[in-house]
Structures are given as structure tokens and as C-alpha cells.
Amino acid sequence: MHKFFIRSFVSSLVLLFTFTVAAIAKDVKAAFVYIGPTGDHGWTYQHDVGRKAVEAAGFKTTYVEGVPESADAERVLRQLANSGHDVIFTTSFGYMNPTNKVAKEFPNVKFEHATGYKREHPNVSTYAARFYEGRTILGTIAGTMTKSNIIGYVASFPIPEVIRGINSFTLAAQKVNPNIKTKIVWAFTWYDPGKEAEAAKALIDQGADVIAQHTDSTAIVQMAEKAGVYAFGQASDMDKFAPKAVLTSVENNWGPYYVDRVKAVANGTWSQKDTWHGIGDGMVVISDLDSQMPADLRSKVKKLQADLASGKVHSFTGPIYDQKGNLMVAEGKTADDGMLAGMMTYVKGVEGDIPK
């Protein structure tokens, strides 16, 4: 009902603006297209926090939530482009083709596509965050804090983003503790609290005493709290959901980028870009470190964070081998962005196969 209301609202805006927009002096208006509901407290929620930052900076914004990655996306994009929006952020990988298609029809509207790689027209930019840098920090903490040497990892879908996270996490954990094993469970969902909790429970029952997650809900950290093991927050600071279990969280911080890009549109300085920001640019934020962590670990993590930010340390520094022992990254080299973007093999030390 709610989505229907928003969609009808948007369609009525279309009519309204085709008549009025030409006559009014032009304010920059930004639109956001979301894959999920803003109430998911995960991926979409964090994008909406970014949108609110744009509002706070004095710009008008619109959003449409729950847009399927299908022909529906094109229709929504066309409506938004038609109704006087100057810049449209499409915040899911599956909007890649619809974004480029509609961008061709509206050369004066700027399009910003999250997590994609296609920029077929000069008015399309792409942006993503180097979340794997955050996972390097989580791996370091997990490898140090585990007593059972079994670390559980609840994964969502086998895509490069998730595989990259598992690899960077495991590499960092092995570095501080060569005896650890990472057990991976695929939940095949981005958020279903019940399923995520069940997956975490299975890992805990099998001896994992630190749980990492690449799904969105807070069910996993709550399960960890109940079971008395450690966990990490995903997308936002989840500490208040599980004060004892959560050691830190990796937060998605889109606000600064969004404000930047909307301002660029307003100033007329917007140009096509491919942005992949990490800890250094503040797109990936590490929440407060829990006081249960020993002081030396905390200072080590702080230093690692600073080194990742400055580029002194790279999450994927060679030598890195795959599961079969083939060299992926040579000694002294770091993985390039092309390799990271298409990463679909596990590194040595990760157990099991990637689901196909």
C-alpha cells in the first residue's frame, strides 16, 4: 500500500512538473532509487541516511523504494528524469542496464549508479565503497579474539563483493593467527532475520566463537549476544543491539559523496567519474572499538585503520594463493582494482566451494 502510494505520488508529480517546471527558476533536485524498503536497517537504510544528508545540505530530494531490478526500474527512472530531477542515484547493482538505457534518453540528467561498472554515456557515473578494507580490520580482530580458532561467517549471495569480503577477512585473520578456520554458511538472502539467526546459531553450535556477517539484519549480532560469542555489525553501528557481542561495526557512509555530487551538479562542475572510496575517504567507517578488546589490539587496529586509509597497507598484498595453491598475487604486489572487481575465487585457507 505504502509503495503504491509513493508510486502514485511520483506519477502525479510527473504530470504536475511537466506543466510547471519550465516556468520555475531551477533548483537542483536529486532522486534516489532503492532496491529495498528504507526500513531494512541495512543497505537501503544507509543510502537513505545519505539522502537525508543531501536534504540537510539544502537540496530537494525524492526517493522511490522497493523498485525491482527489471523493466519497472526503467519506468521509474524515466518518470524521475521527466519530472525535473537533475541527478538520479540508482543504488543497486541490478539497475546497471536500466540506468544506462534511460541515461541515453535524458542527456541533461546526471545518473549515478552504485556498485556497477558500465558508464556508456557521458552523463553516467559509478560509485562503490571498498568495504573489504573494513573486513581486513574485522579479520584482524577476529583472529586475535577467537579462542576456539573457529570463525563463523554468514554470507548472502556468491558475487564478487561477498567473495572479496570473505577473502580479505580470512587473509587478515590468518595473518594474526595461522591456526584459524573460517566456516562459511550461505543464507541466500540479504535480510531475513529468522534465517540469519538460524545460520548464526548453526555456526555457534559448531564451535565458532566469533561471527562475521555479510547479510543486513541485526539478528546475527543478537544471536551472538544470547550465545555469549563475539560478532561485528554490518552497514550501520549495531552496538546497541548487542552491546556485549559487537566488537565493532563497518558502516556504509554515503552522505559525504552524495552531498559532494549534488553540489557538483548545482555548480555545473559535475563530470563522469568512477569512484571507489574506502576508509581513507570516509565512505567506509569503523565504529568505536569495544573495550573488551585488549588495549594493544585496539592500538594495533587503530594503526591498521590509519595505514589502510593512507594506502600504506593494502588488504590484498602478495603473496596470495588460491585454494589450490596457485599464486594469485605475487610477493610485494597488491591486487589491482580489475582483479578485485571480478574476484570469484577463494584464497587459501577458506574452506568449501563457492556455490555456483
Add this chain to the structure above:
Amino acid sequence: MIIDINFIGLIIASIMASAVPLILASCGELITERSGVLNLGVEGMMIIGAISGFALMTVTGSLIIAIFGAMLAGVLISTIFAFLTQTLITNHVATGLALTIFGIGISAMIGKNFVGIPGKEFPVLFEGLKDTIPLIGPILFGHSIVFYFAFALPFMTNYFLKKTKIGLIVRAVGDSPVSASNQGIKVRFVRYLCILYGGAMSGLAGAYLSMIYTPQWIENMTGGRGWIALALVVFSTWNPIKILIGAMIFGGLTIIQFHMQAIGVRIPVQFLTALPYIVTIIVLVVISRDSRKIRLSTPSSLGKSFHKDN
């Protein structure tokens, strides 16, 4: 991995915990369907129960108010369904589907302000006895009151339908509303009550999810469990004890496939995630293949509107 006896106890306990919302919603829907009403709005009523329970818990701070409030919310939303299908004689299927869509939408709207708030801890009973008996301890003790109620419910439902006079009336209304009406039974009144009862149980199932199982609110958090509950009712051929079996198998396979993944069993993960659905259906079809018994327990006028009495 070491398989010890307590490990098995832990797995069985988590299977039972995951079966609770399915048992509650299915047993509620079973009564509704045995009275001849097909309410496809279970998912919608569950999600309304989930947000109402969570919201009331957050606002009032009282778990008792929250639990009963969630049931009341289920009753209220099912009243809409009852009014439409019984008083205005609308089509059951269409109205039920509308109820689900309505429930999901309105819960998202109410829930906007409750995203990102941690839930409260729900008290568990007999926590201290958990470690006293191996295997049985973790299965029997240390659960919430709703958990115990859910596992008693199929047996109470069975007794109610088979041994009580009111149970007989419900079945009569579902099998032959015309004959029942001729016997002086107020068919629509009975159906109203059965619909409201189904709503209360769905509301409770939703509250279990948002208050006890995973204490938080996010949109669509029921994740299709209402539909699974509906399917369980049909595949169990309207038998509450088989609902219990089906819910345990479904919950069990969901959890066991996670364990198999964690152990590193080399079976395609996609197959493992589909397993609960496939096996539950096969098992329920196999244990319910006695066609004479199916005829006895299937409400003959399921989903048909009844016009006659007033």
C-alpha cells in the same frame, strides 16, 4: 566436528524454536479453514502482529501488553476480512490476498519509527534446569512461555475439534453450512469467531518473531512464513498433529542444511536451501495418502461463501 549428545540437544532445541511461528499460524488457520473459510491473509496478519507487538513493547515497555496487543491486532485486521467475506459475501481468495498486501503495507508505515531500535529480552522459563539432564535439558527447558504454548497447541486443537461440542459445530459449519444452519447453528457467527481466532494466532506468531525469536523490527520480517504456514495446513490435510510434524521437518531441514554447510558437506548449496520445501511436501503427502481420512478431515465447503442465514 564432535557429535556429542548435548550438541544434538542444542540442534533439536533450535529446530523447535524455528517451528514455533509456523505451528501457531497454521493451527490458527486450521480452525479458520475447518469452519469453511479460506483466509490467504496469514502473512499479512503475521506481519501486523509483528509490528504491533514490537511497537507496544517499545512504547509501553510491558511484554504482556505487547503480546496480547499483537493478538488483538491480529483480531482487528481479521475482522476486516470477516466483515468482507461473511457480511458482504466477497470472494475469500481475493480478500485474503488483499489482506496480505494491506498488512505488509500498513506494517511498513507504522514501522517507520521503529527501525533500528533493539528489542527487549523476553524472559525464559526453567533456565536453571537446562544443564541438569543431558540431551533432554536443552530441549525441554529455557524457553519462552509462547514456545510451550505453541507445542501444546496442536494437541489442544486436535482435542477441541474431535472431542468438544463446539469443535463439532465448527466442523459442521465447514462441511455443510446449509445443514448446520438448518440445525439452528448461526453459521456466519461461528465463521466470524473462527476467523478472529485465526487472526489472533497469526498475530501471536508474528509477535514471536519480532519480540522473542529475533527481537527487532524490519520491514517484511516475516519473510514468507505466513505462506509456508498456509501450505502446511493444506499438506497436513487439516490435521493439527501433522502440522506439528510438518513444521518440525521444515524448521529442521532449514537448520540442518546450515549445519551441513558449516561442516563442509559437498552438496550444492542451492539444493540444500531448497531441501526444506521439497522434503516437507513429500513427507506430508506420504503420511497423508489415506484418501478416506482426507475426505473426513477436509472441510467440504472450504472457500465457498454462505448466504443463507442472518
